[in-house]
Amino acid sequence: MTTAVSPLVLAGAGHAHLVAMRQWIDRGYRAPEGAVLISPTPQAWYSGMMPGLIAGRFSEQQCAIELAPLCRACGLELIIGEVAQLDAHGQILTLTGGRTLGYEYLSLNLGSVPPQPRNPDYSVVMVPAKPFAPFANQWQSWRKRSGAMELAVVGGGPAAFELTLALHKSLPHARLSLICDKTLLEGLAPEAARRARNLLVHHAIELRENTRIERASGGWLMSESHRVQKASALVIATGAGAHAWQANSGLDCDDFGFIRINANLQSISHDRVLASGDCAALPDTPHSGVYAVRQGAILAENITALLAGQPLRDYQPQRRALVLMATADGGALMSYGRWAASGRLLGLWKDRLDLGFMRRHRME
Ligand SMILES: Cc1cc2nc3c(=O)[nH]c(=O)nc-3n(C[C@H](O)[C@H](O)[C@H](O)COP(=O)(O)OP(=O)(O)OC[C@H]3O[C@@H](n4cnc5c(N)ncnc54)[C@H](O)[C@@H]3O)c2cc1C
Numbered sequence: 097m098t099t100a101v102s103p104l105v106l107a108g109a110g111h112a113h114l115v116a117m118r119q120w121i122d123r124g125y126r127a128p129e130g131a132v133l134i135s136p137t138p139q140a141w142y143s144g145m146m147p148g149l150i151a152g153r154f155s156e157q158q159c160a161i162e163l164a165p166l167c168r169a170c171g172l173e174l175i176i177g178e179v180a181q182l183d184a185h186g187q188i189l190t191l192t193g194g195r196t197l198g199y200e201y202l203s204l205n206l207g208s209v210p211p212q213p214r215n216p217d218y219s220v221v222m223v224p225a226k227p228f229a230p231f232a233n234q235w236q237s238w239r240k241r242s243g244a245m246e247l248a249v250v251g252g253g254p255a256a257f258e259l260t261l262a263l264h265k266s267l268p269h270a271r272l273s274l275i276c277d278k279t280l281l282e283g284l285a286p287e288a289a290r291r292a293r294n295l296l297v298h299h300a301i302e303l304r305e306n307t308r309i310e311r312a313s314g315g316w317l318m319s320e321s322h323r324v325q326k327a328s329a330l331v332i333a334t335g336a337g338a339h340a341w342q343a344n345s346g347l348d349c350d351d352f353g354f355i356r357i358n359a360n361l362q363s364i365s366h367d368r369v370l371a372s373g374d375c376a377a378l379p380d381t382p383h384s385g386v387y388a389v390r391q392g393a394i395l396a397e398n399i400t401a402l403l404a405g406q407p408l409r410d411y412q413p414q415r416r417a418l419v420l421m422a423t424a425d426g427g428a429l430m431s432y433g434r435w436a437a438s439g440r441l442l443g444l445w446k447d448r449l450d451l452g453f454m455r456r457h458r459m460e
Contacts, residue, residue, distance in 0.1 A: 099188060101198035104131035104403065106172065107179050107189065108206035109140040109163055111385050112372035114457045115392025116203075116399065117166050121459075125400060126171035133167050134191070136178040141228040143255070143385055144450045150235060150262035151424035158454065165459035179206065179339075184346035184366045201368050203399055204355065208336035208374035208383060210251065214311035221329040222312070225251075225259060231331075238267055238329070245270045246326055248317060250309050251333035252276025254284070254421045257292055259333055261424040264299050273302035273325065275309055275317070284419060287436035291429055292421075336374045336383035350377040360408040361395055370395060370402070378413070386417040389453075420446040 104127055106113050113133065120127070139160035148154045167174040177191040182202075189197045210224050223234045238245065247270040249260045260274045274280070274296065280303060281289040296303045307324055309317045316323040317330065338353030348356045348365035354377035356364045361376070363369040372395050373388030381387050394411040401408050419431045420442060428442040 099196040099198045100130075101187075101200065102130050102132050103128040103200045104203070104399065105189065105197060105199040105201070106131075106133045106203045106205070108204060108375070109133060109135040109161075110205035110207050110373045110375075111388035112392035112395050113203070113205040114140060114161065114166070115389055116396035117170050117172070118457050119393060119396035120170040120400075121166070128171075128403065130173075131171065132173045132175050132197070133163065134175045134177050134179060134189075134197075135163055136176070136227070137229055138163055138174070138176060142450065142454060143226075143228070144446075144453070146225075146228055146232075147255075147258035147262040147422045147424065148447075148450075149232070150259065151265045151422070153422075153424075153426065156232065158451075161454065161457050162459070166457070169459055179341070181341050182345035182347070184363070184369060187368070199368075201399070201402055202370070203395065204369065204371040204375055205373045205388070205395075206339060206375040209339060210332045210334040211337035212332050212334070213250065213309045213317075213330070216311065217313060219315045220312035220317065220327050223329060223331050225255060225331060225333040235263075235266070238270070242269065245328045247271065247329050247331065248273045248275055248325065248327040249331040249333060250275045250317075251335060252278055252280050252282060252305070253333070253335055254281065254419055255335075256333035257281060258421050258424075259331060260301060261295065261299065262422070263331065264301055265424045273304060273327075275304045275307050275324065277306070277308035279305045281431070284431035285434050285436040287434075288419075288421075288429055288431035288438075291436060291438050295423060295429070338375065342375065347371075352377075354383075359410040359412070360398055361391060361411055362398075362402075362408070368402075370398065378411075381413045382417075384417065387413060390414065420449070422446060 145159040149159045180192045181190040264272050311318050343349050343353040347363050355371040357371050357376045361370045372391040374383040398408045421429045426443045427440045428446045429438040430442050
């Protein structure tokens with residue numbers, strides 16, 4: 097069987113590709129005949145609003161962008177599928193199920209998966225915060241449960257904190273705890289971490305800091321050799337981990353499996369491959385949606401320049417980013433450099449930014 101070769105494959109409908117597609121549409125640019133976008137789902141979920149969905153502040157429809165209209169408007173064919181393997185030397189992608197697709201140029205914006213503790217006896221239900229569709233399904237089934245449950249969230253960053261508050265609000269029958277391997281919100285303003293701890297105390301949510309969960313066994317969460325606590329389920333919000341297949345793709349990857357790119361967002365080993373957002377590794381560029389969005393604007397230009405044989409532009413990461421964490425009550429906690437603040441007005445500001453992003457990237 098011969099493998100079809102596409103002039104341009106966009107793999108993953110992450111923040112950066114959404115921004116790039118929108119820019120192409122604004123400029124009236126149409127992708128070359130045969131160009132495709134590969135996505136496991138017909139919608140792209142917007143992570144910034146997921147805690148709001150769990151807290152009951154948004155509907156699923158408000159948090160997802162339909163991809164078909166976006167693709168149609170910029171001349172991409174939408175393929176529903178998941179990349180399972182990449183042969184960067186042969187320029188061939190293999191999707192789950194075995195379908196293969198060759199490419200002339202490839203742009204990867206596949207996000208990440210949170211690193212997960214081991215669960216050899218499956219005694220604790222482990223639910224990664226990403227991908228969102230299965231996470232949201234699991235959450236719906238917890239909502240329908242009537243009996244008490246012991247639910248823990250593992251991870252100490254903004255997403256883990258937001259999800260903990262949101263789960264607390266939507267699952268009143270759950271006893272909740274948040275477990276971090278360092279201190280809560282490490283790296284953000286110390287005052288933001290102090291306010292976050294106070295909020296957890298206020299809601300009677302147990303916080304365990306400097307506790308690394310390595311595995312589950314017999315219904316217990318285990319740190320190295322000792323039992324930390326019992327849990328029926330564990331939500332995993334441990335930050336960005338690379339998709340396992342990236343390290344075997346032939347692309348130059350860092351020690352954690354993230355694709356190493358240059359300032360043009362090109363793979364440092366394969367210049368026909370671009371990578372952006374969480375799946376890529378670039379100095380001074382944290383894995384966060386804010387940075388992925390900024391890369392999207394450069395990506396839009398660099399993909400078209402690459403196809404036309406023109407010079408590419410550099411992406412310059414911003415020195416610091418604003419972090420706005422939803423507190424499940426319509427408010428938000430802000431950290432910017434050493435500054436922190438919280439309250440209702442910040443929640444309104446966060447909603448405005450999030451809903452504005454959704455409006456801009458929706459075509460229906
Ligand atoms: C609950 C939560 C809340 C967050 N809130 C914020 C926030 O408020 N601000 C912020 O800056 N960051 C936030 N983050 C982090 C943020 O989600 C990521 O940093 C950001 O999504 C990365 O964007 P991306 O462009 O790399 O890809 P993503 O937006 O993660 O998208 C990746 C896409 O690739 C697709 N995909 C995955 N695997 C494959 C595959 N094998 N083949 C094809 N497609 C694939 C996925 O379906 C997805 O559509 C949050 C994270 C979580 C978990």
